[in-house]
Amino acid sequence: MSTSTPSGIGILGSGRVAAALASKLSLAGHTVTIGTRKAAEAADWQGPPVAFAGPAEAARHASVVINATPGDSALERLGALSDELHGKILIDVSNATVRGQDGMPGGLSYPGSSLAELLQYALPGTHVVKTLNTMFFTVMTDPGSLRTQPTAFLSGDDARSKTVVTGLLADLGWPPAWIEDLGGISTARGPEALMLLVPSLIRNRGLTPFALTVAV
Secondary structure: OOOOOOOEEEEEOOOHHHHHHHHHHHHOOOEEEEEOOOOHHHHHOOOOOOEEEOHHHHHHOOOEEEEOOOHHHHHHHHHOOHHHHOOOEEEEOOOOEEEOOOOOEEEEOOOOOOHHHHHHHHOOOOEEEEOOOOEOHHHHOOHHHOOOOOOEEEEEOOHHHHHHHHHHHHHOOOOHHHEEEEEOHHHHHHHHHHHHOHHHHHHHHOOOOOEOOOOO
16 A cells, blocks of 8 residues: 555445455555445455445445445535545546437537536535546456556546545556546546546447546
8 A cells, every 4th residue: 555545435326346456455455434325335245354334324424435326416414425525636537428218428528628627516515526537447457467558637626635536546456657637627637538438438449447648
């Protein structure tokens, strides 16, 4: 575990992204609590040691909270946790999209803005950092698995919070040279718009792990 990162992490969500992040961060030495309303998740868990709690409790007792809930409903979900998230770092890894008839992303839920920006506006006492949303979920915790070096983008208004998140990314396997700090939270619009490419990529390549990268 990096000395610059906290040990208490709450992960909101119960899907593949939440499970992958919880497992890797637990193995890195962090105390991880998964915040979910699905009680069966705890009984079915077969990964490294993590705790389970309701979303509010998981957020309340963590210093860093990761949003791994569906992006199209995240604004409402997290807005209801403003007290629990006050003063915390909120890492948003989700994408807010309108679902097409085939289940694929059919468009952005917030064109002209981004989920990360709206979360920061709704949670002024929270430090929102956008990252890890430009890749298949397995790459988030195993970036070295790709043949090409991937890029993890950072967007956020608070420099100290981005330093903490960079430390957590290191625990997930991301070298500093693979991390691109884009600037303030408004820069999250670019990475979030990558979802417009995803349906075509999946049709062409199937569910093959991928990530956006900057080639120089």
